[in-house]
Amino acid sequence: MPTCSASNRFGVIKCKAAVLWEANKPFSLEEVEVAPPKAHEVRIKIVATGICRSDDHVVTGALTMPFPIILGHEAAGVVESVGEKVTSLKPGDAVIPLFVPQCGECRSCLSTKGNLCSKNDISSSPTGLMADGTTRFTCKGKAIHHFIGTSTFTEYTVVHETAVAKIDSAAPLEKVCLIGCGFSTGYGAVLQTAKVEAGSTCAVFGLGGVGLSVVMGCKAAGASRIIAIDINKDKFAKAKELGATECINPKDFKKPIHEVLTEMTGQGVDYSFEVIGRIETMTEALASCHYNYGVSVIVGVPPAAQKITFDPMLLFSGRTWKGSVFGGWKSKDAVPKLVADYMKKKFVLDPLITHTLPFTKINEGFDLLRTGKSIRSVLVL
Numbered sequence: 045m046p047t048c049s050a051s052n053r054f055g056v057i058k059c060k061a062a063v064l065w066e067a068n069k070p071f072s073l074e075e076v077e078v079a080p081p082k083a084h085e086v087r088i089k090i091v092a093t094g095i096c097r098s099d100d101h102v103v104t105g106a107l108t109m110p111f112p113i114i115l116g117h118e119a120a121g122v123v124e125s126v127g128e129k130v131t132s133l134k135p136g137d138a139v140i141p142l143f144v145p146q147c148g149e150c151r152s153c154l155s156t157k158g159n160l161c162s163k164n165d166i167s168s169s170p171t172g173l174m175a176d177g178t179t180r181f182t183c184k185g186k187a188i189h190h191f192i193g194t195s196t197f198t199e200y201t202v203v204h205e206t207a208v209a210k211i212d213s214a215a216p217l218e219k220v221c222l223i224g225c226g227f228s229t230g231y232g233a234v235l236q237t238a239k240v241e242a243g244s245t246c247a248v249f250g251l252g253g254v255g256l257s258v259v260m261g262c263k264a265a266g267a268s269r270i271i272a273i274d275i276n277k278d279k280f281a282k283a284k285e286l287g288a289t290e291c292i293n294p295k296d297f298k299k300p301i302h303e304v305l306t307e308m309t310g311q312g313v314d315y316s317f318e319v320i321g322r323i324e325t326m327t328e329a330l331a332s333c334h335y336n337y338g339v340s341v342i343v344g345v346p347p348a349a350q351k352i353t354f355d356p357m358l359l360f361s362g363r364t365w366k367g368s369v370f371g372g373w374k375s376k377d378a379v380p381k382l383v384a385d386y387m388k389k390k391f392v393l394d395p396l397i398t399h400t401l402p403f404t405k406i407n408e409g410f411d412l413l414r415t416g417k418s419i420r421s422v423l424v425l
Contacts, residue, residue, distance in 0.1 A: 055080060057087070057124075061198030062406045063183055065112045067105045070407045071197070076114070076188060078200045079180040081127035086208050087180075088139060092218040093119035093196040095409045095421045096225050097252060097321070098345050102191070103410070106321075106347045110172040113189040114181055116196030117143040118225035120217035123208075130205050138213045140224045140383070143192040144369060145207040146376035159236075159374045163206060165193050166369070175204055194224075197406065199425050209379035212387055218400065218422055219393045222253070223382045225370070226420060227393060230257025230319065232371015232378075233343045234265055238315050242266030245309050248288070249329050250319035251279040253396050253420040254343060256286055258317045260391060263287030267315075271308065273301060276416045286395060302331035316340045321347060327354045336362035343368050396420045 057078045062071035081087045099115045101107035123137040133139065145161045152158030165171060172189030173179055180202040181188035181195070193207045211220065222228075230253075234240050246262045248255055251274040262270045263286065272280065272288035280291035290308075294301045306312050311334050318329040321344030330340040340363065359365060373379070386393060399421040401409050412418035 057200050059199035060403070061114050061181070061183070062116075062403070063112055063188060064103060064115055067103060067111070071410070073404060073406075074183050076198060077182040078198070078202060079182070081125060081130075081180075081202050082174070082176065083128040084130060084205045085127040085174070085202055086123055086130060086133055086139075086205055087125045087200060087202050088121040088141065088208065089124045089200055090119050090121040090196050090198060090425050092121075092221045092425065093423050094221050094224070094226060094253075095406075095413055095418075095423065097254075097413065098225075100410060100413060101321070101345055101347075107345060108348045109170055109191065110189045112183070112186065113172060113191055114195040114198050114201075115191045116198070117141070117192050117194040118221055119194070119196035120211070120215075120221040120224065124200060132205060133208065133210055137210050138215060138217065139208050139210055140220065140379050141194040141196060141201070141203050142207045142209055142375040142379065143194050143225065144375045145193060145204060146374055147206045153374070159372050160369050161206070161375075163204070165190070174202070197423075199403075206376065209376050211380050211383040215383050215387060218424055219397070220383050220386060221422060222393050222396060222420060223379055223386065226253040227257045227396065228373055228379070228382060229343060229368070229371045230254040231261040231264070231391070232373045233317055233341050233368040234258055234261030234315075236372030237366055237368035238317070238339055238341050240265040240267055240315050243268045244314040245269040245271070247271045247273060247305055247313045247316040247329065247332055248319060249273045249317065249325050250344060251276070251283050252319065255317075255319035256283060256396060256419060258319055258343065259283055259286045259288050264391065269309070269313075271305065271313065278416070279419075282395060282419065300328060300331075302328045305332040311335060312338050314338060317343055319343045321345045323347065323350050323352045327352060330354065330358055330363060330365055333363060339364045339366065341366045341368050397422055400424060
């Protein structure tokens with residue numbers, strides 16, 4: 045276990061963190077200072093954190109964030125201390141940080157149709173700061189930014205009370221950390237956002253951790269055909285294990301993939317899911333669903349500063365184009381229930397976790413992601 049120079053409930057904690065000083069550079073393992081939580085804040089000891097493609101988008105510059113920064117947003121841990129006015133959590137509670145908070149007061153939180161709380165820091169101009177406009181991280185005398193209100197590539201982090209969910213203390217944190225992003229995002233895109241019906245035909249573009257969770261969601265919804273699409277055929281066996289009925293590689297065809305899918309299904313699929321984050325596949329996914337009542341859901345994080353050009357007739361004919369953030373779940377309400385469902389064996393997480401690595405091997409974990417050798421790597425602190 046990591047040794048920290050302070051662990052009292054009120055002091056600064058010095059601990060290890062992976063700092064990204066600038067884009068397109070490796071993570072640097074540094075000693076950072078983590079300030080105590082202020083009012084309505086919680087300091088968490090991170091036990092396990094997953095490596096998600098969204099983290100890598102910041103490294104490559106595809107997702108714009110302020111530097112230097114501590115990334116990571118898919119994690120589980122234990123509350124170390126709480127700030128003033130925190131009533132829902134106490135030290136020792138098992139928790140999952142939430143990159144989509146749930147304040148319970150904004151229009152999205154109050155609407156039965158919404159889940160993207162206005163207190164989020166995922167917007168077009170993220171601040172990388174806590175609600176009071178400051179950071180809780182310092183390294184070598186410099187302020188270090190937070191990442192979407194979570195920052196889990198560190199032994200300790202500080203989050204707002206609205207951005208953390210208390211979960212079953214018996215849950216294996218190195219597994220359920222995936223409920224903090226990847227699994228919930230894909231599974232919920234099917235069950236919450238699209239509301240796929242039994243007997244539907246579905247197409248899933250991209251078979252990473254989130255894409256495979258979409259496949260699992262389609263199977264849980266009772267879809268009759270689940271067509272999995274990826275340019276890496278090595279991912280097909282896992283997709284079929286989790287419920288895909290067919291797997292296709294766009295590289296095997298000379299025609300656009302939406303034409304292939306339309307031929308395979310008659311007039312297109314009922315539901316398509318883009319889980320890559322490329323504008324080309326977003327428009328292909330839209331065109332691949334039924335011309336009149338098909339629904340296409342954008343699940344992959346869109347690249348920064350890119351615009352889509354498409355034929356408006358694709359929508360005029362009746363198709364629906366939707367987006368889904370964190371699977372449409374109201375985070376603080378849903379995450380404990382999803383963990384409870386996992387504990388009741390209503391779904392599995394193990395097949396998504398291909399590598400479990402010590403935190404110090406974070407750069408190796410990202411290399412596995414970039415080379416397509418991993419689905420989810422979990423870093424254990």
